[in-house]
Amino acid sequence: MNYRIVVSYDGTRYNGWQKQKTTEDTIQGKLETLLSRMAGKEVTVQGSGRTDAGVHALAQTANFRMETELSEQELMDAINGYLPEDIAVLSLKTASERFHSRYNAIAKTYEYRLYIGNAKPVMDRKYVWQPEEKPDLERMRTAAAYVLGEHDFKSFCGNKKMKKPTVRRIDRIEVEEIPERQEAVLRFTGNGFLQNMVRILTGTLVECGQGKREPEQMREILEAKDRSAAGMTAPAKGLSLVRVDYQ
Amino acid sequence: MNYRIVVSYDGTRYNGWQKQKTTEDTIQGKLETLLSRMAGKEVTVQGSGRTDAGVHALAQTANFRMETELSEQELMDAINGYLPEDIAVLSLKTASERFHSRYNAIAKTYEYRLYIGNAKPVMDRKYVWQPEEKPDLERMRTAAAYVLGEHDFKSFCGNKKMKKPTVRRIDRIEVEEIPERQEAVLRFTGNGFLQNMVRILTGTLVECGQGKREPEQMREILEAKDRSAAGMTAPAKGLSLVRVDYQ
Numbered sequence: 460m461n462y463r464i465v466v467s468y469d470g471t472r473y474n475g476w477q478k479q480k481t482t483e484d485t486i487q488g489k490l491e492t493l494l495s496r497m498a499g500k501e502v503t504v505q506g507s508g509r510t511d512a513g514v515h516a517l518a519q520t521a522n523f524r525m526e527t528e529l530s531e532q533e534l535m536d537a538i539n540g541y542l543p544e545d546i547a548v549l550s551l552k553t554a555s556e557r558f559h560s561r562y563n564a565i566a567k568t569y570e571y572r573l574y575i576g577n578a579k580p581v582m583d584r585k586y587v588w589q590p591e592e593k594p595d596l597e598r599m600r601t602a603a604a605y606v607l608g609e610h611d612f613k614s615f616c617g618n619k620k621m622k623k624p625t626v627r628r629i630d631r632i633e634v635e636e637i638p639e640r641q642e643a644v645l646r647f648t649g650n651g652f653l654q655n656m657v658r659i660l661t662g663t664l665v666e667c668g669q670g671k672r673e674p675e676q677m678r679e680i681l682e683a684k685d686r687s688a689a690g691m692t693a694p695a696k697g698l699s700l701v702r703v704d705y706q
Numbered sequence: 707m708n709y710r711i712v713v714s715y716d717g718t719r720y721n722g723w724q725k726q727k728t729t730e731d732t733i734q735g736k737l738e739t740l741l742s743r744m745a746g747k748e749v750t751v752q753g754s755g756r757t758d759a760g761v762h763a764l765a766q767t768a769n770f771r772m773e774t775e776l777s778e779q780e781l782m783d784a785i786n787g788y789l790p791e792d793i794a795v796l797s798l799k800t801a802s803e804r805f806h807s808r809y810n811a812i813a814k815t816y817e818y819r820l821y822i823g824n825a826k827p828v829m830d831r832k833y834v835w836q837p838e839e840k841p842d843l844e845r846m847r848t849a850a851a852y853v854l855g856e857h858d859f860k861s862f863c864g865n866k867k868m869k870k871p872t873v874r875r876i877d878r879i880e881v882e883e884i885p886e887r888q889e890a891v892l893r894f895t896g897n898g899f900l901q902n903m904v905r906i907l908t909g910t911l912v913e914c915g916q917g918k919r920e921p922e923q924m925r926e927i928l929e930a931k932d933r934s935a936a937g938m939t940a941p942a943k944g945l946s947l948v949r950v951d952y953q
Binding site for chain 1: 710714715716762764782786789791792794795796825827828829831833885937
């Protein structure tokens with residue numbers, strides 16, 4: 460059986476989604492260890508993509524193949540019972556044999572939460588970034604418009620050794636103010652994102668909002684195809700993968 | 707100067723609001739240590755009331771007397787700079803000499819968050835309680851209506867040695883479903899609450915919602931004036947003091 464799952468996690472204490480040789484502390488690693496133990500043989504969990512160390516997910520999609528007598532609900536309950544309290548499977552369904560969470564994904568949406576109040580974000584301190592200076596959101600919106608569409612995002616790629624194509628398409632960037640939470644939420648939807656790309660975009664947009672850069676510079680940054688042309692990498696803790704779309 | 711402050715805290719790692727001889731880990735203790743150091747002499751911080759160990763506050767009100775050259779904004783920024791990241795002063799204003807955060811409070815509002823989804827509340831796990839069985843909210847509303855108004859709440863008091871009057875007035879109990887968070891929020895407003903009172907009310911209402919008790923029993927529980935007549939004490943982590951009203 461090929462199972463499709465939607466997974467939510469608080470990335471604070473993890474080394475990102477992807478399994479690593481040197482550490483147990485990844486979401487994929489936790490899931491694979493648990494499922495392999497349940498199945499009595501090795502189970503591989505395929506995610507829609509990696510998330511960086513410290514990045515959260517409200518809804519990461521993944522799939523894995525496993526034989527079991529359990530119903531979907533029983534399997535999901537069993538997995539949730541074994542998972543630590545900062546990882547949860549929100550849904551579990553059998554999928555077609557061909558379903559592949561990475562290859563079949565057509566769009567992803569990330570949210571970046573900025574705390575822009577005058578105090579301290581006590582309850583949400585692990586999920587928001589508080590820039591030292593409050594950015595102007597209208598300037599951020601103007602800057603964001605320059606990177607919409609298909610571009611080579613090499614300047615916004617955190618992997619310096621990247622050898623694969625760095626062209627991606629961003630369909631939408633929303634900059635929404637949420638006054639009751641004293642927050643601004645940046646929502647990025649696109650067909651795929653490079654390593655650190657949302658965080659570097661966020662850092663650069665915040666610098667535009669703070670007046671450290673002009674919004675029009677976004678075009679030059681894209682053209683430079685050089686990481687050093689862009690702004691800072693915003694901290695991981697403000698970022699969450701919130702949605703993965705399939706056909 | 708008599709300063710009035712609004713304080714927010716994540717109570718997870720604290721022994722409640724009130725200073726204790728045996729531990730440093732209280733909110734009042736943290737504030738007093740810090741302010742006394744700033745003032746060069748002992749400063750007492752008076753809260754609107756205690757909160758139990760593990761209970762949070764979105765807006766606790768307190769006041770303290772201190773002489774300083776700093777403006778209100780500077781004083782607030784200095785305090786926030788020294789406080790740990792799970793405590794914040796949201797506002798600070800000079801108050802009349804007579805202002806007393808406990809004696810002058812006329813109403814308090816507490817919120818209790820229940821997670822009622824089918825998965826696990828990953829991001830909010832430290833701020834919600836997930837009862838084993840999902841309660842029926844309409845039954846909870848019916849039960850809640852019985853305790854509105856002025857009553858002797860001795861059955862809902864966690865302090866067995868309580869010698870002071872246990873009559874309180876509850877003006878409002880809302881049971882609101884928040885589908886997008888898969889939560890039910892219980893909102894209690896009254897002129898004052900006994901130790902553990904909101905948590906015992908919540909535990910008892912949830913038992914009514916689960917069918918373990920009949921809503922009409924609430925009347926008998928009040929009449930019993932005996933803690934053992936009421937239900938369980940809901941866990942501290944779901945509770946937050948959200949508002950203190952003054953004339």
